[in-house]
Amino acid sequence: MADLTANEQDLYEVLGVSNSASDIELKRAYRREALRWHPDKSQHPADVAAERFKLVSHAYSVLSDPAQRQAYDSDFLTGDCDAGRNEAWSEAWTAWQEFAEMEEREREASRRKEAAFRAGSIVFFAWSAVLAAVTWQQSHAAPLMFPSALGPLSTRELGDFSLRTDFRDFSSMLVERRRASLGPVSQLIARLPGMSMAAKAHNTHLNITFRPADLQSALRGASAAAAGQPLGGVLLSSPRKVGKSVRYLYTFVYAPPDLAIRWPPKGSVCIRLLRSGTVKRRTRDAWFDALAAAVDGRLRPFALEATDPEGCQPSVGALAITAVVLGAAVLSGFTMRVRSSLLS
Numbered sequence: 001m002a003d004l005t006a007n008e009q010d011l012y013e014v015l016g017v018s019n020s021a022s023d024i025e026l027k028r029a030y031r032r033e034a035l036r037w038h039p040d041k042s043q044h045p046a047d048v049a050a051e052r053f054k055l056v057s058h059a060y061s062v063l064s065d066p067a068q069r070q071a072y073d074s075d076f077l078t079g080d081c082d083a084g085r086n087e088a089w090s091e092a093w094t095a096w097q098e099f100a101e102m103e104e105r106e107r108e109a110s111r112r113k114e115a116a117f118r119a120g121s122i123v124f125f126a127w128s129a130v131l132a133a134v135t136w137q138q139s140h141a142a143p144l145m146f147p148s149a150l151g152p153l154s155t156r157e158l159g160d161f162s163l164r165t166d167f168r169d170f171s172s173m174l175v176e177r178r179r180a181s182l183g184p185v186s187q188l189i190a191r192l193p194g195m196s197m198a199a200k201a202h203n204t205h206l207n208i209t210f211r212p213a214d215l216q217s218a219l220r221g222a223s224a225a226a227a228g229q230p231l232g233g234v235l236l237s238s239p240r241k242v243g244k245s246v247r248y249l250y251t252f253v254y255a256p257p258d259l260a261i262r263w264p265p266k267g268s269v270c271i272r273l274l275r276s277g278t279v280k281r282r283t284r285d286a287w288f289d290a291l292a293a294a295v296d297g298r299l300r301p302f303a304l305e306a307t308d309p310e311g312c313q314p315s316v317g318a319l320a321i322t323a324v325v326l327g328a329a330v331l332s333g334f335t336m337r338v339r340s341s342l343l344s
Contacts, residue, residue: 011059030060127328145320149205149312150174155214159238167278167302206271207312270312275305
């Protein structure tokens with residue numbers, strides 16, 4: 001062991017504890033002094049703080065190890081000094097620097113990832129907004145992109161449906177009528193399995209147009225009213241040519257109690273097909289039979305429920321959503337690659 005020089009400091013004094021300090025007291029003292037002299041947090045000059053921090057780290061590394069502490073106490077009391085102590089200080093400081101640099105690299109990588117995610121999200125939503133506006137401007141009349149209600153179906157066209165047509169066949173004919181109005185490419189797309197299912201999700205409303213003379217009150221006598229006929233019901237008359245003569249067929253349309261529009265409607269009515277349907281003979285109320293008798297049996301076997309006009313407005317279709325999302329994803333990826341190349 002080398003002699004202890006006058007310039008060498010007492011490690012207990014470095015940590016600010018007595019030579020009888022317990023392990024807990026040593027740990028508390030080390031945390032206090034390390035926080036005080038850390039180069040990144042100390043208020044002292046960087047070179048002074050670095051040297052002091054290195055000394056604090058060395059003091060704790062020696063005194064926290066029972067064997068080294070016993071050897072140090074023995075050397076200090078006898079005036080000897082461990083010749084390798086300075087080397088241990090240097091190793092402790094080097095290890096701390098490597099650890100601090102690794103933490104800083106990890107923090108920088110995390111900051112870059114967060115910044116890239118924020119930028120990517122902003123770019124994606126920006127491209128989505130642009131593509132949504134362009135898609136609406138260019139394709140708002142395309143039924144597959146922005147499907148609207150079935151129809152419009154005039155009362156004259158309604159007369160083309162036979163009186164014997166039940167509601168299921170009526171709905172199927174409306175869908176086929178819509179499909180026949182599409183172009184060849186749209187028809188091909190509409191027959192794809194996925195698009196066929198998506199199209200069914202939008203075939204839930206029907207827009208019927210009529211002249212004022214086609215709309216008639218459904219209250220055709222006391223017998224119908226007394227049998228429980230809905231007070232909000234009306235009859236739509238539709239002409240059907242039979243040979244050289246014209247017969248009028250009638251369709252019952254009713255308004256649910258919660259309908260928030262002026263009733264009876266004027267010019268057009270939006271029908272909610274999901275709440276409409278065939279009035280089966282076994283379960284229908286007596287008022288329907290009384291109403292059919294009042295029009296000489298020329299009442300269709302189903303009833304249509306009216307709904308708010310918003311239900312017949314164009315909606316965003318699955319094809320439009322898919323086109324916008326995929327387009328925004330591709331353009332966002334390209335934009336972020338350009339951004340990365342400019343920043344590097």
